[in-house]
Amino acid sequence: MIFCNIPFTNHSKSPTKLKKQKSLFPHLPDLQSSLVTRILYTIPTLDRSGAEKQLTLLASALPREQFDIHVATLTRNGPYLDNLRAAGIEVTCLHKHWKLDPFTCWRLKQLIRKFQPDIIHSWMFTANFYARLAVSKKTTANRPVVVVSERCVDLWKGSDRHWIDRQLISRTDRLLANSEAVARFYREQGYQDKQVTVIPNGIEIPIDSDPSESVSDREQLLKELDYPSGTKLICYVGRLAKQKRVQDVVWAFQMLRQLNTNCGLLIIGDGAERIKLEELAAHFGCDHLIRFLGHQKDPSRYLQHADCFWLASEYEGMSNSIMEAMAAGLPVVASNIPANAELVDDGVTGYLAPLGDSPAYVQFTQEILTTPELAASMGAAGQEKMKSHFGLSPMIDRHVRLYEELTR
Incomplete structure (x- = not known):
């Protein structure tokens, strides 16, 4: 954790270091000034489950003239990778190997420096943890907005995980819940009302059949x-x-x-x-x-x-x-x-x-x-x-x- 909080120096004027950085993520486009909002989504995997499906539906449907999307998976990709690629969305896997993996935090920091997102929107506990560690505190200039998405009334979390959540509240600009039940649960954990927004899941409505x-x-x-x-x-x-x-x-x-x-x-x-x-x-x-x-x-x-x-x-x-x-x-x-x-x-x-x-x-x-x-x-x-x-x-x-x- 200490490793993940070490600030990075500015390498923007160093061609050698920039070249090395580009080699880590060669598929990323060169940065250019634009009115488009850059969003980096982070999620543990792209396995076939509820949160992963919602991320895929959302990322694939956001208007491209307004948003530039990149997805980072922590551990591995999964079945929804094909859906995202079909929508023209780049996906980077950070290859997390351990429960607490400082190299994953470092790779995420590198991706953030390269992609320069306006918003980091993470999904579920592990991704929320790494995303908030990888960004600077709120007082830092040019810091991306951090949105953490909680998708469940997490009764499974032990006291240690709730403690970690509370320590990272100060690094959270918005907690996004998919139901009022989830929102209430996290307000009880210490989030302020103004930090919490509820957006229900969305689904594709089937066409009526004959x-x-x-x-x-x-x-x-x-x-x-x-x-x-x-x-x-x-x-x-x-x-x-x-x-x-x-x-x-x-x-x-x-x-x-x-x-x-x-x-x-x-x-x-x-x-x-x-x-x-x-x-x-x-x-x-x-x-x-x-x-x-x-x-x-x-x-x-x-x-x-x-x-x-x-x-x-x-x-x-x-x-x-x-x-x-x-x-x-x-x-x-x-x-x-x-x-x-x-x-x-x-x-x-x-x-x-x-x-x-x-x-x-x-x-x-x-x-x-x-x-x-x-x-x-x-x-x-x-x-x-x-x-x-x-x-x-x-x-x-x-x-x-x-x-x-x-x-x-």
């Missing part, structure tokens, strides 16, 4: 999944991690199938809990009705043909999977935690179940599956809410306004 084609597509999907015609599909999308409490989903499905024999469960995603979940399904004797589909680049096909969406998470920031399910017109049954309650209007777009209460999932879902009018009403209400409040365009516009405010 109803006749939808029926045939659904039957084809059921056939591919080896389900009988007419099977009711429950869908979960997300990481298979302890935070997500997917075991509650399996428990609930085991009970639901006692009431509704023509149902199946789609579990889309992967993670450390997968083997345990497969074993749990086998233990209950319902593994033949559950499909573990792993990561899906585009889960929309499954969502469009499902009958209900489940999420049982212990904590969230703002669930992309709930938003995508609602955008697809699915009723949602989700755990009653603050972040989920911001998305799901209980009794209107779905139901909120007490955390860990699998029987409640069964009760609510059985009502949805046996009352087509209710399912249609909830699906339509959820879809309208996503279109009016959580589309991709509003999310982009809010970021543009924030960046303009911070660089005035």
Whole structure:
């Protein structure tokens, strides 16, 4: 940490040192005076997960006549690298090897000196940590504006990480939260109200399909999944991690199938809990009705043909999977935690179940599956809410306004 705070001397007049610096990042364009705002995004990886998807959607959609974008990953790239490159965005991997890696901080400092961003916008704890160490304190001239993005009510963080966060508040110009629940959590950690801005996640709204084609597509999907015609599909999308409490989903499905024999469960995603979940399904004797589909680049096909969406998470920031399910017109049954309650209007777009209460999932879902009018009403209400409040365009516009405010 001490190493990362050593100030760099000005090498702008040293051709030798400038040449060496350029060799570190040869793909970066030469700097030139411009009215364009330069933004450097930093994030641990480009793995297929919620924050990474939001960064990719945002960076790819910002107007190029107004913003020059560069992305730095700390540890490695990932599946979203191709999306960013397709959008013409340069990506640099800093190759972090250790939990506390001074060389990563040094490489990030070098990238900052070369790219000279007006704004550094980091995403999630580790990137927020390194980004704030790599910049000078607020009193330094020509210092970039530092925006840290927190995407979850981070109950997993220990007291040591919260202490680190608090020590770096003075180096933070703005904390960006994706829900009011996340904003409240970080205000309680010591951030001032004026430091915190809420911008909800944005999603791409699917185009309405022809109803006749939808029926045939659904039957084809059921056939591919080896389900009988007419099977009711429950869908979960997300990481298979302890935070997500997917075991509650399996428990609930085991009970639901006692009431509704023509149902199946789609579990889309992967993670450390997968083997345990497969074993749990086998233990209950319902593994033949559950499909573990792993990561899906585009889960929309499954969502469009499902009958209900489940999420049982212990904590969230703002669930992309709930938003995508609602955008697809699915009723949602989700755990009653603050972040989920911001998305799901209980009794209107779905139901909120007490955390860990699998029987409640069964009760609510059985009502949805046996009352087509209710399912249609909830699906339509959820879809309208996503279109009016959580589309991709509003999310982009809010970021543009924030960046303009911070660089005035």
